[in-house]
Amino acid sequence: DVKxxxxxxxxxxxxxxxxxxxxxxxxxxxxMFWYRQDPGLGLRLIYFSYDVKMKEKGDIPEGYSVSREKxxxxxxxxxxxxxxxxxxxxxASGRGDGQPQHFGDGTRLSIL
Amino acid sequence: xQQVKQSPQSLIVQKGxxxxxxxxxxxxxxxxxxxxxxxxxxxxxxxxxxxxxxxEKKEGRFTISFNKSAKQFSLHIMDSQPxxxxxxxxxxxxxxxxxxxxxxxxxxxxxxx
Numbered sequence: 001d002v003k004x005x006x007x008x009x010x011x012x013x014x015x016x017x018x019x020x021x022x023x024x025x026x027x028x029x030x031x032m033f034w035y036r037q038d039p040g041l042g043l044r045l046i047y048f049s050y051d052v053k054m055k056e057k058g059d060i061p062e063g064y065s066v067s068r069e070k071x072x073x074x075x076x077x078x079x080x081x082x083x084x085x086x087x088x089x090x091x092a093s094g095r096g097d098g099q100p101q102h103f104g105d106g107t108r109l110s111i112l
Numbered sequence: 113x114q115q116v117k118q119s120p121q122s123l124i125v126q127k128g129x130x131x132x133x134x135x136x137x138x139x140x141x142x143x144x145x146x147x148x149x150x151x152x153x154x155x156x157x158x159x160x161x162x163x164x165x166x167x168e169k170k171e172g173r174f175t176i177s178f179n180k181s182a183k184q185f186s187l188h189i190m191d192s193q194p195x196x197x198x199x200x201x202x203x204x205x206x207x208x209x210x211x212x213x214x215x216x217x218x219x220x221x222x223x224x225x
Contacts, residue, residue: 004155031211033212035215040121040217040218041217042114042118042201042215042216042217042218043156043201043213043215044215045212045213045214048212050209058212090155090156092155094211096208096209096211097208097209097211098143098144098163098205098208098211099211100146100158100161101158101211101213102158103148103155103156103157104155105153105154105155106154106155
């Protein structure tokens with residue numbers, strides 16, 4: 001079974017802090033994704049990566065950056081956390097070309 | 113701008129009934145349409161997917177109906193069970209490259225015994 005592991009289930013941070021969310025997949029997938037999930041808005045793509053050190057902006061990249069130094073690991077960085085970034089963050093991986101994406105169980109992030 | 117529109121937002125169905133969730137899209141380049149199921153505290157998991165070369169796909173009690181000309185697709189859950197209570201997301205993408213998914217806003221299904 002594909003496993004996508006997010007490092008924290010719950011995280012509480014303060015406004016202005018730099019926040020790191022980590023994601024690891026064990027299936028050698030080329031593509032990795034970061035989404036945020038908010039009630040009534042569904043899942044919105046923040047960034048994705050199609051190869052090591054490669055990244056592309058999604059629909060809502062403002063206030064976020066990403067890092068992919070190794071194929072299995074994809075990090076989401078909130079440069080200076082703000083309260084409107086309080087959300088559920090979901091990481092996913094996939095082979096692309098019509099193959100399914102596999103999701104982690106999410107990190108619920110609260111910015112106070 | 114929502115690329116995939118999903119309705120209803122919530123749905124309550126009696127055990128044994130049929131649950132129907134509808135989605136519509138605008139981008140005619142989309143050619144891969146998955147449905148994801150999400151239980152509380154878990155990430156979404158692929159339930160069933162369809163490509164536009166067929167009008168229907170069935171897996172057990174779950175069926176996707178696809179209408180290419182209307183740019184609509186729907187999920188039917190037959191003989192709905194309390195264990196089907198979850199949030200369902202439709203999505204669409206182009207089945208090439210990284211396969212970025214555009215998600216609907218979700219439908220919260222409650223099946224009452």
